[in-house]
Amino acid sequence: MIRAYDVPAVRAAEEVVRAQLPDGELMQRAATGLAQVIAARQSEEGSDRVVVLVGGGDNGGDALYAGAILAADGANVLAVLAGSQTHEGALGAAESAGVLLEEWRSGEPPAAVVSALAEADVVVDGILGIGGRPGLPEHLRAIPDLVGTDALVVAVDLPSGCDPEGQVRSDALYADETVTFSLAKPVHLMPATEQAVGLLTVIDIGVPEPEVAAVQRFSHADVTGLWPVPAPGDDKYSRGVLGVVTGGEHYTGAAVLSVTAAVTAGVGMVRYIGPEAPTGLLRHAVPETVFGPGRVQAWLIGSGLELDEATAKQLSTAREALASDLPVVLDAGGLDLLNEPRSAPTLLTPHLGELLRLATRLDIQGEGGTLTDADVRHAPTVVAGQVADRLGCTVLVKGAVTAVVSPASVGRPILTQADGPSWLATAGAGDVLGGVCGALLASGLDPATAGALGALVHGVAADRANPGGPVRALDVAHELGRTVAHLLRLPA
Numbered sequence: 354m355i356r357a358y359d360v361p362a363v364r365a366a367e368e369v370v371r372a373q374l375p376d377g378e379l380m381q382r383a384a385t386g387l388a389q390v391i392a393a394r395q396s397e398e399g400s401d402r403v404v405v406l407v408g409g410g411d412n413g414g415d416a417l418y419a420g421a422i423l424a425a426d427g428a429n430v431l432a433v434l435a436g437s438q439t440h441e442g443a444l445g446a447a448e449s450a451g452v453l454l455e456e457w458r459s460g461e462p463p464a465a466v467v468s469a470l471a472e473a474d475v476v477v478d479g480i481l482g483i484g485g486r487p488g489l490p491e492h493l494r495a496i497p498d499l500v501g502t503d504a505l506v507v508a509v510d511l512p513s514g515c516d517p518e519g520q521v522r523s524d525a526l527y528a529d530e531t532v533t534f535s536l537a538k539p540v541h542l543m544p545a546t547e548q549a550v551g552l553l554t555v556i557d558i559g560v561p562e563p564e565v566a567a568v569q570r571f572s573h574a575d576v577t578g579l580w581p582v583p584a585p586g587d588d589k590y591s592r593g594v595l596g597v598v599t600g601g602e603h604y605t606g607a608a609v610l611s612v613t614a615a616v617t618a619g620v621g622m623v624r625y626i627g628p629e630a631p632t633g634l635l636r637h638a639v640p641e642t643v644f645g646p647g648r649v650q651a652w653l654i655g656s657g658l659e660l661d662e663a664t665a666k667q668l669s670t671a672r673e674a675l676a677s678d679l680p681v682v683l684d685a686g687g688l689d690l691l692n693e694p695r696s697a698p699t700l701l702t703p704h705l706g707e708l709l710r711l712a713t714r715l716d717i718q719g720e721g722g723t724l725t726d727a728d729v730r731h732a733p734t735v736v737a738g739q740v741a742d743r744l745g746c747t748v749l750v751k752g753a754v755t756a757v758v759s760p761a762s763v764g765r766p767i768l769t770q771a772d773g774p775s776w777l778a779t780a781g782a783g784d785v786l787g788g789v790c791g792a793l794l795a796s797g798l799d800p801a802t803a804g805a806l807g808a809l810v811h812g813v814a815a816d817r818a819n820p821g822g823p824v825r826a827l828d829v830a831h832e833l834g835r836t837v838a839h840l841l842r843l844p845a
């Protein structure tokens with residue numbers, strides 16, 4: 354499990370350690386670890402010219418001390434003093450070590466800074482850390498365009514400009530690698546910010562983990578402890594029966610994809626309810642399927658569902674399921690059927706467009722009044738949290754980083770996963786995810802665990818289906834069983 358802690362928790366944990374150490378010791382540890390990582394990358398790349406961007410806070414202090422260590426070891430280091438002040442101790446160390454200093458505290462960049470950034474092999478971003486507000490300081494907005502395309506950008510603690518809590522998207526200096534200290538922060542794991550982080554390296558400076566995490570991520574090794582593995586005494590009913598109301602006369606594929614995924618992910622049994630065309634296809638594609646009503650442990654409702662007369666049976670089944678106390682996964686068109694809060698375990702699985710539609714229907718407001726597409730893209734987990742609170746449901750937001758947000762009353766950290774290749778952005782992949790999550794919910798997992806674990810296995814299956822290349826959703830579904838077996842073989 355990877356855990357990230359919000360800024361107040363990080364500051365409190367650091368404060369306890371700091372009080373027991375000589376003044377400045379924590380920063381020395383941070384700078385030394387940072388310099389070691391940069392030196393290792395320099396020797397890998399055979400690079401020499403280092404530009405350190407130094408902000409006015411302690412993040413700038415870490416970066417400038419690290420620059421001093423690198424310069425003392427012979428690197429060619431230029432520090433750009435970009436804050437309204439500069440950490441005094443670090444400045445003294447930098448001067449003594451022979452770091453070249455350039456000031457750019459406001460206005461346009463000096464010519465020397467422009468050319469140094471264009472020619473740098475390594476750019477160390479110490480502009481803002483956990484004290485940063487979202488967005489780059491006004492005079493530094495052009496920095497991402499000034500850094501040469503070949504430079505390795507190493508962010509100190511977090512990429513400057515990113516929201517440390519990872520809730521909102523903003524302009525930022527994207528990093529190839531982010532070096533953080535002892536504790537990961539939400540910025541490193543959240544959909545609004547993770548793309549700017551690059552490779553995350555955590556170096557230990559002796560700060561212990563706080564008790565409560567703000568964000569969690571399952572690692573592959575966690576699957577063994579979480580995945581529902583049948584015991585010798587189990588039968589298909591005790592393992593969980595999933596009722597599936599997906600696909601229609603036009604979206605026949607959604608039924609095949611979701612049912613295939615549930616079956617290959619290892620559900621005890623699937624009962625499918627749907628019209629003739631998808632039923633006919635399923636009889637051939639997934640002969641394990643049982644058709645028609647009967648007892649189930651959970652429902653999957655939505656993918657490819659058409660809300661018209663031809664699907665009256667599906668609609669009445671879906672409405673009965675929503676009125677029951679059984680767990681439900683609600684995807685795509687099924688999201689339109691939920692108007693009231695639900696107290697039984699419920700996992701909603703919208704992509705950003707569906708999240709906008711759902712939140713708009715619930716009258717959730719955006720920054721300038723009516724919620725817009727930009728609002729949802731800017732702050733997906735904030736909007737998901739509002740929907741979760743309003744409906745009492747867990748909301749899984751799909752995308753390159755999947756975020757699973759529980760209602761605030763549950764008091765559960767946000768779970769995020771980023772296990773799939775970008776090739777997974779393909780039609781039908783969401784239907785497959787719905788099937789996996791449905792299978793997990795039917796086996797008795799809670800919605801948040803089912804959502805995050807489902808996203809993990811779905812992402813890994815996409816990678817394994819065709820490593821490094823394009824995948825079709827059906828191949829992802831067919832790969833699920835082997836992927837679960839592979840993950841269960843990993844040492845816990």
Ligand SMILES: NC(=O)C1=CN([C@@H]2O[C@H](COP(=O)(O)OP(=O)(O)OC[C@H]3O[C@@H](n4cnc5c(N)ncnc54)[C@H](OP(=O)(O)O)[C@@H]3O)[C@@H](O)[C@H]2O)[C@@H](O)CC1
Nearest residue numbers: 367379380383410411412481482483484485486488490510
């Ligand atoms: N705590 C510890 O023990 C350890 C901490 N460590 C390190 O300290 C870092 C945190 O340092 P920090 O608290 O000084 O905050 P940091 O992010 O450097 O600067 C904040 C300054 O920037 C300003 N400002 C903010 N946003 C802005 C914006 N958008 N645009 C413009 N200005 C903006 C804001 O000023 P304001 O505008 O609010 O007056 C404030 O002065 C942490 O990430 C880690 O690297 C390590 O050494 C390990 C031990």
Ligand SMILES: Nc1ncnc2c1ncn2[C@@H]1O[C@H](COP(=O)(O)OP(=O)(O)O)[C@@H](O)[C@H]1O
Nearest residue numbers: 704751752753774775777778780781782783784
């Ligand atoms: N850039 C990306 N990288 C990795 N996975 C992605 C990316 N974009 C989307 N996905 C995943 O692909 C799936 C797409 O789901 P969805 O949009 O519902 O597709 P559909 O409705 O066609 O089934 C989701 O699981 C999502 O998390």
